[in-house]
Amino acid sequence: MPMPEFTGKLAALRAVDLHRPVARAGIALGVPLLDERLGGGLPRGAMTEVFGHAAEGAWWLCLRALAQVRDKVCALVEPAGTLYPPGAAALGVDLGRLLVVREPNRKKALWALDRIAREKSVAATLAVIPRLADTELRRLQLAAEGSGQALILLRSPAELSRASWGALRLMIRAEPGPSRRVVVEILRMRGAAMPRPILLELDDDTMDVRTSAVLPHRADHAGLAQSAG
Amino acid sequence: MVELRGDSVQLLAASPNALQAGVRAGMTATAARSLVPGLALVEHNASGELADFEALVAALCRFSPRVFTDLPRAILLDITGCERLFGSEAALAAQAAASVERLGYTPQMGQAQNATAACALALSGAAKVEDAPVEALRIEASDLRHLYALGLNTIGQLTTQPLESLPSRFSGLMLRRLRELRGDVPEEFPAFQQPEIIVESLQFEGPTDRHDAMLFALRRLAVALEERLTARAAGALALEVSLRATEGEPVRFAMSLSRPTRESRSLAALLLGRFESVDTGERWFDGVEARVPSVGKVQPPQRDLFAGRDPGAERALSELVDELAGRLGVQAVAQAVLTHDPRPERAFTWQPFAQGTESIKPAAPRPATMFEPHEVAVECDGAGMPVHWRDGSRGSSLTAQPVERVHFGWWGGDGAERDYFAVQDDAGARWWLMRRGQDWYIVGAF
Structure with a gap:
């Protein structure tokens, strides 16, 4: 029979759920409505897949996430080399803390991404490598889980039908309007029901979020529930 | 280990097992094989051994500032006072042994009050100097042959002999070793100098x-x-x-x-x-x-x-x-540094990554991505602002922000003038357009 002073500790130990994922604070995007729907932002220790085109706000969202990281270095792996650093700086990305892998060879770039994704001293990595195979995605997801990084893959909408290992899948698209409007649709979020899309209205000059609103599932924008962004 | 000397192949050194079987340094290979049939003989690689030995000595310099060599037999570390840095003499010895093992060698160590005794212990593996075989004294082969003939196989047997009776039969080196062992004369070893590179x-x-x-x-x-x-x-x-x-x-x-x-x-x-x-x-x-x-x-x-x-x-x-x-090259692991050049393509440079460099924040809106200029057909309104574009079968009306006019390079003879417009198409996508003369190009996406 256990001694009385150990009874409480024993009960506490039994209550520990070893299978429960370790909660890590996500990288908040600085848009309260969106961050709340994402459970705190883009998850750390997991892979986020962002689908969308550059001109429709996909890069904007990814760079905004990197801009929120202040404590550690971020990395970018993009064989195509289209990042325009002044644009990233304009969005608040600290270029002095952005490690950019400028490797046009896809195989080498993928090796670099795999290596960086395993690195605990890097807070977040953005990768734009087309046609990643399922096994490669799985490796990257495991690497991110091990390192605790927020691994963000920016992918073409044409790849939406491919299998997903990411904890979070977002679809970014532009919305016509008098000023810049971006819709963030949550396609998949591990352990949560899919919230409705969020419409973000941006300032034309600063690219900052002016307002945010929840959209109905269908592309029916009547009756937006406006809220401060 | 053998070496060709004159017409015969002579043993330079023998393993502990071979020594136990009676094999001795200085023997011919034939004599050794007559004692131990099938004895493995390895040819001496003097230059390779010296290089490896020096590398080993260099690695051991971390344990003492006074390292000496008795090439190619022993490495001597004067550890007087050094044991404090490692906790104890035993801890120092253990770390030194681990170092040698990491380099792929089996350490054979000895510790004594003087170098000759320590060498004898290390070379023989004996627990006491008296029990070490006479070859552990690092003496000449002719002396060894005389000693074996006299039945003096261990240092203990040799040291019981009166020193005065030995000079006529043995070399000066052996007598010096005996005096060093007793502490009668100072020991001299060349100090090891670490190579520059x-x-x-x-x-x-x-x-x-x-x-x-x-x-x-x-x-x-x-x-x-x-x-x-x-x-x-x-x-x-x-x-x-x-x-x-x-x-x-x-x-x-x-x-x-x-x-x-x-x-x-x-x-x-x-x-x-x-x-x-x-x-x-x-x-x-x-x-x-x-x-x-x-x-x-x-x-x-x-x-x-x-x-x-x-x-x-x-x-x-x-x-x-x-x-x-x-793996990728220094230039492939980079960070961007913004410049004050008004030309968008020269508004930044790539440098090898060294975190901490401060960057300038651009004053005007800039696209997140930039690519090779892609020519498109653009219609303008009366004020010269783009209102519609066409690229092959695709087309869209445009809403443009005020123009950003860039003049540059006239002082260098390659002057040019370009206009840049941030435009939004009717699907809500935002692009960066460039006008050069009458030609229009898409150069980036926000």
């Missing part, structure tokens, strides 16, 4: 083209380099590797490190990563050499209580950068 090499047993053999060799060299660098309290700032090809020029590669590094794990990751990108062709190799042309002081990790810096993370990041640069 650390060089470690590995000779393969035979020519090979096997990739895994190369990787193994590079890992071994990384371990050896760590020992050498630790002995110098330094870290490598650059590495040069040369794979010795059996035919033609060696295959060489080099790399620079962002901070002084000496951990074998990090060095191996760098060497292996860089080797992966080296084209060795169809060649065969018989050895590999690693040089450290530049070293720096290794800063011990310190906790920064005020700035919130994490030295462990910084070190890990440096290792990451080095590994990436080693």
Whole structure:
């Protein structure tokens, strides 16, 4: 029979759920409505897949996430080399803390991404490598889980039908309007029901979020529930 | 171990098992084989042994500032006062033994009040100097033969003889050794001077083209380099590797490190990563050499209580950068630095990554991506603002922000004038348009 002073500790130990994922604070995007729907932002220790085109706000969202990281270095792996650093700086990305892998060879770039994704001293990595195979995605997801990084893959909408290992899948698209409007649709979020899309209205000059609103599932924008962004 | 001397093959040294069977240094190979049929004989490689021996000595310099050699038999460390740095003499000996083992050798150590006694213990493996065989005194072969003939096989048996009766039969070296053993005369050994540049090499047993053999060799060299660098309290700032090809020029590669590094794990990751990108062709190799042309002081990790810096993370990041640069090249692991040049394509430069550089924030909106200019047909309104574009079968009306006019380069003779417009198409996508003369191009996306 256990001694009385150990009874409480024993009960506490039994209550520990070893299978429960370790909660890590996500990288908040600085848009309260969106961050709340994402459970705190883009998850750390997991892979986020962002689908969308550059001109429709996909890069904007990814760079905004990197801009929120202040404590550690971020990395970018993009064989195509289209990042325009002044644009990233304009969005608040600290270029002095952005490690950019400028490797046009896809195989080498993928090796670099795999290596960086395993690195605990890097807070977040953005990768734009087309046609990643399922096994490669799985490796990257495991690497991110091990390192605790927020691994963000920016992918073409044409790849939406491919299998997903990411904890979070977002679809970014532009919305016509008098000023810049971006819709963030949550396609998949591990352990949560899919919230409705969020419409973000941006300032034309600063690219900052002016307002945010929840959209109905269908592309029916009547009756937006406006809220401060 | 044997060497050809004159017409006969003579034994230079024998293993403990062979010594037990009666084999002695100075014997001919024929005599030794008559005692131990099937005795394995290894030819003495004097230059290779000396190089390996010197590398070993250099690695042991971390345990004492006074290191001496009795080439090629013994390494002598005067550890007077050094034991305090390691806790005790036993702890120092254990670490030194571990160091030797890491380099692939089996240490045989002895510790005594004077070097001759310590050498005798180390060379013989005996527990007491008296029990050590006479060859552990490092004396000449002719003296050994005389001693064996007299039945004097151990140092204990020799030291019981009156010293005055020995000069007529033996060389001056043996008498000196006996006096050194008693502490009657000072011992003289050449002090070891560390070479300026650390060089470690590995000779393969035979020519090979096997990739895994190369990787193994590079890992071994990384371990050896760590020992050498630790002995110098330094870290490598650059590495040069040369794979010795059996035919033609060696295959060489080099790399620079962002901070002084000496951990074998990090060095191996760098060497292996860089080797992966080296084209060795169809060649065969018989050895590999690693040089450290530049070293720096290794800063011990310190906790920064005020700035919130994490030295462990910084070190890990440096290792990451080095590994990436080693494999992809220094220019491929970069950071962008903004400039004041008004030309958008020159508004930044790429530099090797070294976190901490401050960047300028651009005043005007800039796209997130920029690509090769793609020409499109654009219609303008009366004020010259773009209102519609067409690219093949696609087309869209446009809403444009005010023009940004860029004049530049006239002072250098390559002056030009361009207009840039941030435009939004009717689907809500936002682009960066450039007008040069009458031509319009898409150059970026926001």
